[in-house]
Amino acid sequence: MKNLVSRCPIEEVMQVLSGRWPTLLIYYLKDGTKRFNELRRDNPTISHKMLTLELRKLEDAGIVQRTEFNGYPLRVEYDLTPAGETLVPLIDALGEWWEATDSPGQQHAEEIGNAVEFDRPV
Amino acid sequence: MKNLVSRCPIEEVMQVLSGRWPTLLIYYLKDGTKRFNELRRDNPTISHKMLTLELRKLEDAGIVQRTEFNGYPLRVEYDLTPAGETLVPLIDALGEWWEATDSPGQQHAEEIGNAVEFDRPV
DNA sequence: CCATGGTTACAAAAAGGTGCGTAATTTACT
């Protein structure tokens, strides 16, 4: 999804929240400051390239705050911005909606063959 | 995004809402019953393949109701399900959040070169 | 050599677009 088709704000948010990682990263950052490699440990199936790309995207969108501490080795911390924190309940509401509506095609946990065991938020 | 990485309901909703089209289609279906070609006219840049795929996905998720009338030519109507209607305000909330937070990397309407003129919801 | 937090180039995989075929009936033209 490189460019927009409409000028609707909804399409703009979805452009940044779409995909596997954005909401997951926001979920982990809810708990507070995290460093790059902590986030990698939280979701081991993300490649470091994806992680940097997604973090940049969230940073550009004003959802994530990146703070670089120069020391060696370089240390970088990621937090939610105040705006990012106000986004969290909205995303949670979507999750609750999903749980509440037991839709026909909804996958139940037991059926998800490819879910990774060691990575199970919520 | 073919399969899930966690068993978190948020990831599951995002799997169906991710991408350019799902929220846009929901947006148009808010107004009431629509037929296939009406939806194509509403967003002229979607291909018929994408439209059928996205509508099926939303149907499987219990968001959209598909009703087939056999006659010739075949007529098919799409509506939001009751569950789909309860989803609308949540999506709207995201759009409002986006408008409220004037994030640095946020594209402003005037800057979007590739936005299609004749397709401008909201 | 290790660790940190990257970048870059190349390759694989996934997503998306294009065009053809299908059905039964109506309308349009010759």
Place this chain on the structure above:
DNA sequence: AGTAAATTACGCACCTTTTTGTAACCATGG
């Protein structure tokens, strides 16, 4: 009267574009 074309909502095969993964490289200090 006979033929042709359009209509609706797709399915299918093929091809291009976009996204993601892999691997290698960088800097630095311990």
